[in-house]
Amino acid sequence: MTDIPYKIYLEETEMPESWYNLRADMKNKPAPLLNPGTGKPMTAEELSGVFCADLVAQELDDTTPFIAIPEEIRNFYKMYRPSPLVRAYCLEEKLQTPAKIYYKFEGNNTSGSHKLNSAIAQAYYAKKQGLKGVTTETGAGQWGTALSMACAYLGLDCRVYMVKISYEQKPFRREVMRTYGATVTPSPSMTTEVGKKILAEHPGTTGSLGCAISEAVEDAVTHEGYRYVLGSVLNQVLLHQSVIGLETKAALDKYNIKPDIIIGCAGGGSNLGGLIAPFMGEKLRGEADYRIIAVEPTSCPSFTRGVFAYDFCDTGMICPLAKMYTIGSSYIPAPNHAGGLRFHGMSPVLSQLYHDGYMEAISVKQTDVFEAAEFFARSEGILPAPESSHAIKAAIDEALKCKETGEEKTIVFGLTGTGYFDMVAYEKFHDGDMTNYIPTDEELAAAIATLPKVAE
């Protein structure tokens, strides 16, 4: 073994003082959000009815490379950051690979994932604007948990619309949010007009993320002093998540390590966009080259089988249109897909970069993901979230290729979170009850056919 420690921790003084805005270095900027009514780019005024003013500015700013992280947010970050960059010595040993594997572990906080990095930022700007609270939706609950933690810290009201089936089947996530003082409402609910309407039409429905988004947005725009916040896809979220990549790069630089391959799982893109930001910046500026790989599930293959087009971000079709890789907002992953990353679209920033050839994308099967997750847990100790395990699977495959070729490549991947609240899926896997789902071409074509018509 070399003198590289198992875990590289930066000093608090080495933590980033600014977020990095990848868009500033992109020649082809991501396309603007469109007003679904007019088909025209959303203005700051239009957006500020839904989002906080500072966040609207960040959403629209594609020229400023560095945006200072306010001191209050940096202090909050210090409660759980810097997160460790771990050298996976034990995994390498078990794989008998010459590759050097590192992972940036974002699960060392109660929300259990990287989501907290943007949650605290969004809550901070809401507080700064003098708002009373924020509303959001949550599916599995990672984002809702992160936001409730951030709001508890700042004394901000937090209203979470949780997809009803998750509310009932994941009571523990719900209780974590309540511990942090959030109001958690099963969606659809009788507290919003859209909820009432859906319940009248579908009395027995167990809800969907699209419906929860609609309720959260309605709640925000109809209550004085509230705004809506979102945990992925948006440009502002990728900006906040750049703290992951900046810390990763600083830790690698400290030991003169240059990665060959950078791997991240991709749902809406918040983790991947954050992890790769400074590396992609170097690549865009022609200063360095890296293989960058996005990993998505075969059951929700927006990069690998989607189209690059304007689409709704929500199934309720009330949010602005975003130009992105999408398999259609009407596409809903099969219920047997428990492995996370269920969003139909992809961050516009990452979509543009993928379209322009700056990164690769692959899809992996759910059972292979859980097999990799279990192998990783037994090697490295950490019980990974199903989402993160997509990156693990790809990293292991690359390390095994190195074993064949004898190449000593350096692989860095994002371990976005822990799987403590995903044991139902692990149980299915252990019991041999887990299956895979690969949509047919016809199925995807049908969903893609419902994309809105936009004249670009």
Next chain:
Amino acid sequence: MTDIPYKIYLEETEMPESWYNLRADMKNKPAPLLNPGTGKPMTAEELSGVFCADLVAQELDDTTPFIAIPEEIRNFYKMYRPSPLVRAYCLEEKLQTPAKIYYKFEGNNTSGSHKLNSAIAQAYYAKKQGLKGVTTETGAGQWGTALSMACAYLGLDCRVYMVKISYEQKPFRREVMRTYGATVTPSPSMTTEVGKKILAEHPGTTGSLGCAISEAVEDAVTHEGYRYVLGSVLNQVLLHQSVIGLETKAALDKYNIKPDIIIGCAGGGSNLGGLIAPFMGEKLRGEADYRIIAVEPTSCPSFTRGVFAYDFCDTGMICPLAKMYTIGSSYIPAPNHAGGLRFHGMSPVLSQLYHDGYMEAISVKQTDVFEAAEFFARSEGILPAPESSHAIKAAIDEALKCKETGEEKTIVFGLTGTGYFDMVAYEKFHDGDMTNYIPTDEELAAAIATLPKVAE
């Protein structure tokens, strides 16, 4: 704020290379374990039928002050250690106290607690002895999880007898253990003679820790190549857990911080004994003085309302007798006590020190514990385990006393783990369904009356 960081991380090179054996500095040594049949001290030969040889030696060694940590164990420690010593700036701010509060956080690993420190040591020595595997019991599941992680790492078979009611009500803990390859059997089971006997007598029983211990011991002694391991109470466990205190002291020394008060929760004593070890050593040698406070639940008050006498460690009364503070092995905490720390006795080492006046003990009510837990979560972000929250409650109380007096005391407490698998208890607390239980004098007297007669 001073220049003391939020989290003090030691370098890996600063991690302890030896465990500290507190017994070496005790004038009054803890009393020996007795053979329940003969009433005589257990010999190494007798113990080695149940425990690994190296662990028997550690169990009986009360003179060697430092015992080297084998390199393999130190490498495993590096996967999740050094653990951070956190300055609770946010908690101090919320309390508006002049006190300086630090906590040693042991929850940053998948087992979710400090238990892993001893699990890897015990598994290592079993492997070194060429054994095939180990057996153990688990109630809530922290210890079983830790042991299954350690065994997975070393390729050792791990058989966990899990109290049947926990097996059914805590399926997630069970699945974590299965992820690490452990065999988890609901106890009582039909796989052991003692299990069959109990099931014949009590067909509908949901099990007890005492019964699970009996099954695990029988499994170990009746199978070639297996030994039994235990996660608390024993001298060897406190020895391994001294890594907590040694790191804490090294981190404090690095910044010239001298604690006034050291607080730990106390069930069987593994965390408290480990945390205080080097500080108590200084106190025993007359080099320094500290207030050391053990915190236990009012529903299981072995220190504060028990007697110092020989008792069984298990309710099945098959294990050796230990001299300790106990409220009787027949005492079972009321079912409404969800807050952990349910063991009737206390580590013999800590019992002797308490008896000799080197430490204090207090008991706290369950609802106060959860109130403190929630307050802490909202201040510091971390969702604490109910067990750890006993120490939080006491630390907050001491900090509030400082607020009254204006004293700037330095308080250090052990945050032993996270509460992700305890959300049922949190839910009860949120819903106002949590009650307290304080045993009557008559109830305790009746349990204490069943103590075995031992001629000392």
